[in-house]
Amino acid sequence: MKKNTLKFLCFLFTVSALAQQTKAKKEFTTNGKKITVYTTAENTNLRLTSTDNLSFSASKQPLETEISVFVEPTKKFQTFMGIGGAITDASAEIFAKLSKEKQTEFLNAYYDKQKGIGYSLLRTTIQSSDFSSGSYSYIKEGDKELKTFSIDHDRQFRIPLIKQAIQTAGGKLLTYAAPWSPNAFMKSNGNVLKGGTLLPEYYQTWANFYVKFIKEYEKEGIPIWGTSTQNEPMAVQTWESCIYTAEAERDFIKNFLGPTLKKEKLGDKKIIVWDHNRDLMNYRANVIYSDPEAAKYVWGMGFHWYENWSGGDSMFDNVAKVNEAYPDKKLLFTEGCVEKFDAAKYQFWGNGERYGISMINDFNNGTVGWTDWNILLDQNGGPNHVGNFCFAPIHADTTTGELIYTPSYYYIGHFSKFIRLNAKRVSTAVSRSGLLSTSFLNTDGTMATIVMNKTDKEITYNLIIATEKTVVKIPAHAIQTLVY
The missing domain is CATH 3.20.20.80 (Glycosidases)
Structure with a gap:
């Protein structure tokens, strides 16, 4: 009887471990990901143009003098229906x-x-x-x-x-x-x-x-x-x-x-x-x-x-x-x-x-x-x-x-x-009012973060996700989509 109980407990542990692994696989990660930046900007020829290919690096507490966009992929909201x-x-x-x-x-x-x-x-x-x-x-x-x-x-x-x-x-x-x-x-x-x-x-x-x-x-x-x-x-x-x-x-x-x-x-x-x-x-x-x-x-x-x-x-x-x-x-x-x-x-x-x-x-x-x-x-x-x-x-x-x-x-x-059908909006915030931003996590695991600069000046900003970041430049009066 004890032997069967032990087998059953081992079975439950295995199922639980597999479930955790599956969940872990589904969680968004920046590991090994590249960021493709698409830009549209006033007084340029940029129109949904691929303008940069970036990588993530280690991040730490940003300074108040820096401008940052913060994305928290674990905080999900409404499901995207379309545009x-x-x-x-x-x-x-x-x-x-x-x-x-x-x-x-x-x-x-x-x-x-x-x-x-x-x-x-x-x-x-x-x-x-x-x-x-x-x-x-x-x-x-x-x-x-x-x-x-x-x-x-x-x-x-x-x-x-x-x-x-x-x-x-x-x-x-x-x-x-x-x-x-x-x-x-x-x-x-x-x-x-x-x-x-x-x-x-x-x-x-x-x-x-x-x-x-x-x-x-x-x-x-x-x-x-x-x-x-x-x-x-x-x-x-x-x-x-x-x-x-x-x-x-x-x-x-x-x-x-x-x-x-x-x-x-x-x-x-x-x-x-x-x-x-x-x-x-x-x-x-x-x-x-x-x-x-x-x-x-x-x-x-x-x-x-x-x-x-x-x-x-x-x-x-x-x-x-x-x-x-x-x-x-x-x-x-x-x-x-x-x-x-x-x-x-x-x-x-x-x-x-x-x-x-x-x-x-x-x-x-x-x-x-x-x-x-x-x-x-x-x-x-x-x-x-x-x-x-x-x-x-x-x-x-x-x-x-x-x-x-x-x-x-x-x-x-x-x-x-x-942003693809059934994507989930995720928590996104900016540290300065010159930028606006939102993000959606697509069902294939890619993230689309949209950043808009409504000011008259080029802005350099951090995109920060957990302990990873990349640094991006956005022209004056421009909108970007970062896919990663």
């Missing part, structure tokens, strides 16, 4: 005007992991938005039963581009959709434009509309991962818009959208609430998430970056506070672009830096994915049927057929090209 952009009608219409050669270049630039920046997320619209050549609907006005529902409009430009993007991305792009407005007959103002609210007698009709959209897109071979309730539900816009208070959105989800998706065997589709700026996101979270019957249908919260329309600063802390209060719900950046198009500012560096600042802050505050707005616009910042012209990371000059890459494209690429 991408929106395929709007505007993007698809301009894409169709490009030559086949330029179309291939464009698709590779965004969706190919080697030739481009490896987008893995895709947002699109349910019916028209301001970034369409005009307003349109999938049904005839007044069709409460949705008998005339058809996505034929999207089959001309938008669906073909989405399919090519998915193919270029290797056959998979996590795709979600958002409505800008219900049909005029369903709304209090009788207009798809200029706000208004969804009339209570059409709540079920509108919930059925989401089901129709999802099923029709999936028949086209475009899997829909999820939907937001409403794009920018607190903004009365001159374009397609609809107002939901937090209480109205809560009740629509709880009593109509959530149950309807479940009944139609679409309960796996994710529902994103808010889909608006950071300023009021905490109130929306408090109202919806405090109702368990509504919250059970909600995957998480989407947010935009336009809260500075009032003249204030970006409200990054609000993202962290929602994450702190509701850690079981996800956060997804669903839209951002540089407003007020001006062709003289194609290469304005501050536009790219706006992306870098936002992405680093949003990821450090718990965001799992980040989605830009239009992936492509023309030389006028459109088409847009209400004159709301904006910037995109890539523009096409339809008179010359050329593609114009802006700094924003490269800043986004410093994240999307090197």
